[in-house]
Amino acid sequence: MFVKPNMKINQIYPYLSWSLFQRSIISRTNASSTYQNKERILLNCTNNNSDYKMTTRRFLTGYDVLLDRRANKGTAFSIEERQTYRIHGLLPPTVATPELQVERFMDNLRNMPDDLSRYIALAALQDRNEKLFYRVAMTYTQEIMPLVYTPTVGLACQKYGLIFSKPKGLFISINDKGHIYDVLSNWPIHDVRAIVVTDGERILGLGDLGCNGMGIPVGKLSLYTALAGVAPEYCLPITLDVGTNNETFLKDKYYLGLQHKRVTGKEYDEFIDEFMQAVVKRFGQQCLIQFEDFANHNAFRLLEKYREHYCTFNDDIQGTASVAVAGILSSLRITGRKLSDNTFVFYGAGEASIGMSDLLVVAMEREGVSVEDARKKIFLVDSKGLVVKDRPTGGLNEEKKRYAHERECIVKLGEIVKALKPSFLIGAAGQGPAFTREILEDMASFNEHPVIFALSNPTSKAECTASEAYEATKGQCVFASGSPFPNVDYNGKTYIPGQGNNSYIFPGVGLAIVTCGIRHIPEELFYISAKTLSEQVTEEDLAAGLVYPPIEKIHAVSRKIAVALAEYSYEHKLAAHYPKPKDLEKYIEENQYKAEYSDALPPRWDWQKKN
Numbered sequence: 033m034f035v036k037p038n039m040k041i042n043q044i045y046p047y048l049s050w051s052l053f054q055r056s057i058i059s060r061t062n063a064s065s066t067y068q069n070k071e072r073i074l075l076n077c078t079n080n081n082s083d084y085k086m087t088t089r090r091f092l093t094g095y096d097v098l099l100d101r102r103a104n105k106g107t108a109f110s111i112e113e114r115q116t117y118r119i120h121g122l123l124p125p126t127v128a129t130p131e132l133q134v135e136r137f138m139d140n141l142r143n144m145p146d147d148l149s150r151y152i153a154l155a156a157l158q159d160r161n162e163k164l165f166y167r168v169a170m171t172y173t174q175e176i177m178p179l180v181y182t183p184t185v186g187l188a189c190q191k192y193g194l195i196f197s198k199p200k201g202l203f204i205s206i207n208d209k210g211h212i213y214d215v216l217s218n219w220p221i222h223d224v225r226a227i228v229v230t231d232g233e234r235i236l237g238l239g240d241l242g243c244n245g246m247g248i249p250v251g252k253l254s255l256y257t258a259l260a261g262v263a264p265e266y267c268l269p270i271t272l273d274v275g276t277n278n279e280t281f282l283k284d285k286y287y288l289g290l291q292h293k294r295v296t297g298k299e300y301d302e303f304i305d306e307f308m309q310a311v312v313k314r315f316g317q318q319c320l321i322q323f324e325d326f327a328n329h330n331a332f333r334l335l336e337k338y339r340e341h342y343c344t345f346n347d348d349i350q351g352t353a354s355v356a357v358a359g360i361l362s363s364l365r366i367t368g369r370k371l372s373d374n375t376f377v378f379y380g381a382g383e384a385s386i387g388m389s390d391l392l393v394v395a396m397e398r399e400g401v402s403v404e405d406a407r408k409k410i411f412l413v414d415s416k417g418l419v420v421k422d423r424p425t426g427g428l429n430e431e432k433k434r435y436a437h438e439r440e441c442i443v444k445l446g447e448i449v450k451a452l453k454p455s456f457l458i459g460a461a462g463q464g465p466a467f468t469r470e471i472l473e474d475m476a477s478f479n480e481h482p483v484i485f486a487l488s489n490p491t492s493k494a495e496c497t498a499s500e501a502y503e504a505t506k507g508q509c510v511f512a513s514g515s516p517f518p519n520v521d522y523n524g525k526t527y528i529p530g531q532g533n534n535s536y537i538f539p540g541v542g543l544a545i546v547t548c549g550i551r552h553i554p555e556e557l558f559y560i561s562a563k564t565l566s567e568q569v570t571e572e573d574l575a576a577g578l579v580y581p582p583i584e585k586i587h588a589v590s591r592k593i594a595v596a597l598a599e600y601s602y603e604h605k606l607a608a609h610y611p612k613p614k615d616l617e618k619y620i621e622e623n624q625y626k627a628e629y630s631d632a633l634p635p636r637w638d639w640q641k642k643n
């Protein structure tokens with residue numbers, strides 16, 4: 033027998049084969065109890081019969097409840113719920129509070145031998161009891177972020193072949209070409225609103241990790257929820273596997289992906305085109321597609337190709353640019369200078385540096401400076417040295433050419449710094465230590481408050497450590513890094529390094545997009561995000577040398593960013609959710625995910641619409 037959408041709860045009793053005893057418990061519960069919620073969920077899930085596949089039970093009972101990550105509360109199920117859902121006896125008798133569950137998990141986590149074990153434990157919790165996972169992540173954000181995100185996620189990707197257990201997203205390989213829509217249809221949720229996708233070619237600063245790069249979209253989307261309250265059921269991590277050029281993985285018997293060299297050229301492009309079209313067909317044109325950790329040669333190209341036609345952005349170009357510009361705007365409040373009175377040296381000329389430079393130009397234009405003059409303030413350094421016009425060693429693509437100066441090429445970073453005397457030195461090369469003590473001391477000799485950003489991830493790829501920066505500049509520098517560093521005690525003062533990571537930006541951007549149905553993402557949204565983030569930095573933060581709000585405030589900051597983006601999007605007719613909510617902040621807050629257990633009967637999470 034199939035349950036029909038308009039059935040009353042008493043009509044489905046026989047189907048659920050509940051005992052009289054259980055019914056009597058339900059009939060004794062009051063109006064706001066599970067009884068009513070059951071009906072509500074039934075109607076919500078199935079208000080148009082013909083739209084839904086009616087092949088399975090509509091909500092869970094029995095052992096299945098404990099196996100479903102979205103329904104499971106573990107030891108927090110009340111005795112009444114245990115009776116109702118027919119799980120009584122499957123759990124030990126003591127009923128835990130959610131708070132106790134969090135503390136128990138954290139105690140266990142802290143006793144584990146290393147961060148990779150903690151990553152595995154958190155991934156398992158996410159599979160077992162999603163609400164508890166997010167409650168842990170939202171309560172202990174500062175402690176959990178470095179485990180589910182950079183730096184530990186980098187290590188987890190390197191070891192993914194050993195630690196993969198349950199699917200948290202979709203793997204789509206080049207062998208699926210021609211059938212990508214079918215693969216997307218295997219994802220059990222219909223209403224997907226945010227995808228983070230990688231092809232694994234440039235995972236953090238660790239290079240080509242191929243299919244093992246899946247840890248990145250999973251980690252990014254976990255932060256969508258933990259930092260901004262985007263409901264996890266809207267989120268879908270995807271890895272596109274076109275092969276790998278990682279020699280170690282090509283020989284590793286535990287490697288999870290296709291063991292051949294990367295497919296490139298026309299076949300690659302057709303594959304990505306098909307993917308983009310299939311996403312729209314399956315999930316609709318408002319589904320956000322965030323590109324993550326693609327290699328430079330594809331990242332810029334694909335952004336240009338798709339930005340006007342899809343709801344898409346590239347986090348490594350635009351998200352990183354936004355967070356860096358926010359940090360730069362905040363540092364001006366410390367140095368007291370105008371943006372255009374500075375000289376910026378970017379070490380690295382890839383996605384992050386070009387993205388930051390382009391957005392900086394936008395910010396300088398707001399000060400009335402021309403694009404041409406703004407570009408004169410920005411210097412890029414790549415593996416061949418300073419980016420200059422007609423460089424004998426070549427290596428200039430279209431993006432770098434925008435910042436190629438009319439001067440002689442200097443190759444060594446130390447000499448470049450001595451020659452240009454920059455006020456900002458920003459590292460995003462993914463090459464590891466590069467800001468030597470001499471370079472840092474030089475920066476302090478030209479500037480009262482040199483600004484040093486070591487943005488490459490994970491920690492091992494940072495251009496310098498926080499303590500190296502504070503010590504070499506005698507505590508004078510403004511410092512931020514992409515991966516977290518512990519506080520530094522120097523000369524009797526404690527310095528708190530800021531984390532200039534795009535995680536301050538993309539969760540808020542995602543929240544605005546999924547709640548307001550923003551269809552298109554113009555560059556302006558990243559400038560607004562940068563400004564809003566910078567405005568959240570208090571005078572107290574600045575006095576402590578912080579150019580970002582403390583991580584504990586990141587939830588509130590993400591919402592502020594979402595509200596600012598929503599305002600702009602409604603004004604510019606980019607938002608599809610109508611009518612426009614009267615109070616956007618309230619609307620967004622109401623639509624944020626809360627990591628609190630619901631007392632509704634758990635619905636199956638694999639209800640999908642027919643396509």
Ligand SMILES: O=C([O-])CC(=O)C(=O)O
Pocket residue numbers: 182235236237325347348488489514533534
């Ligand atoms: O993931 C991070 O920490 C920041 C980022 O996008 C990258 O480094 O590729």
Ligand SMILES: [Mg+2]
Pocket residue numbers: 236324325347348
């Ligand atoms: Mg990235």
